[in-house]
Amino acid sequence: MPVSLFICPLCQSPLQPAADTWRCDGSLHPKQTSHPFDVARRGYVNLLPVQQKKSKAPGDSQESIDARKRFLNHGHYAPLQELISQKMIELLSNDELIDKQDSKTVNWLDIGCGEGYYTQAMAQMGSDVIDTLIAADISKPAVVELAKVSKIAGRLWYQPRKEDTAKTTAVYPLVTSAAHLPLRPHSMTGISSIFSPILPEAFDNVLMDGGYLIIAKPDVGHLATMRDALFDDVREHDSDKFLQELAPYFTLVETCLVSTELTLSAEDLADLMTMTPYAYRARSEKRQALLAAVETVAFSTEAKFVVYILQKTSV
Incomplete structure (x- = not known):
């Protein structure tokens, strides 16, 4: 075995x-x-013990997940998805790194995967790029959604590979804590954390020497006009505050910026608010006033992201 x-x-x-x-x-x-x-009927595995839960239903709610699905499926964040996929292909074409592994296989962890918008793009690269893709989130409803889509696509880890899809990446949807990853030490070739927790020690533990870490965060000015409309006092995103915490374990290789102009209907804007912390941080009357204004005129804003590519420092 x-x-x-x-x-x-x-x-x-x-x-x-x-x-x-x-x-x-x-x-x-x-x-x-x-x-x-x-193994659940949908194909995911719950590896989150009760003692690791901080609430009865940790992570994103079903309402937030549904809103994010609708919003992302309209392609609003497609430039970010494409950039991450492009960078992963570039990194994993590095034969020297792969040759260091005994099995010569690429195991990638997408931490805080949510319903799988970015995970599915990674899986579509096929096993020429990633052999095993572990999609982990603490939200059970999110992992259920990801497993459902993966199963339809024939990518779940236990599904037999058809001859014409032999290069399919095997996806493992897991309900688990990012702080207590159920992964063998130094078994991952790479990790992606897209708007998800940054846990330097946990990442260092499961990542192989020389392995890659891709982090995506909102950049300064992200959704500025929306935040201006919702809050009296707007605090800017401090995108790189965690880099110092990562410094003992990782070296920053590259920083990429990506932005896209958004023209949103009232439905899109409502979903965007629901899928972000603005849903509960903004006052109800502010949210309602903004949505009412968009009923007649589409809302314009700019999504701005920063993507950091880091490499684990070899011991």
Whole structure:
């Protein structure tokens, strides 16, 4: 049996995937207890123990996920999706890095994957670029959505590969905590964190030496006109504040900027507000006034993003 990429979230013993139930071997448990984790009908696996939950239903709500799906499916953030895919292809064409791995396979972790807008673009690259794509989020409703789409596309890890789709990337949708990743140390070739938590030690632990970290964040001026309409006092995004925390583990390789002009209907604007923290930070009367104004005239704003590419410092 090949060495598993996964470890048990309860006892850290090796965890072996199977089509019906994932099971650890219990080798690191004091009583050699084996822990089972059932595969859901949709194809995802819940590896989030109760003790790692900070609420009954952690992560994004179904309402937020539905809004994000509608908004992103209209292509508003497509330039960012395309840039991330392009950079990943460039990085993973680096044969020297791949040759350092015993298995010569590329294992990529998309942390905080949400409903999978960016994850699906990564999966579409095929196994010529990524062999195994682990899509992880603490929100169960988000992972359910991602697993559903992946299953329809025939990309789930347990689905048999048809002859004409032999180069399909295997997608593993996981409900899990970013702070307690159920992954074998140094098993990942790369990690993407797109508007998601930055956890330097956790990333360092699962990433191989020389592996890549791609981080996408809102840039200064992101959605400025919308924020001006919603808040009396607008605080700018401090996009690079986490770079100092990453410095002991990672070297900054490249910084990319991408922006796109948005012309939004009232429905698009409502979805944009719902999928962002502005949904609960802005006063209700401010939100309603903005939406009322857009009923007659489309709303214009600019989405501005910064993408950081870092490489793990070799020991």
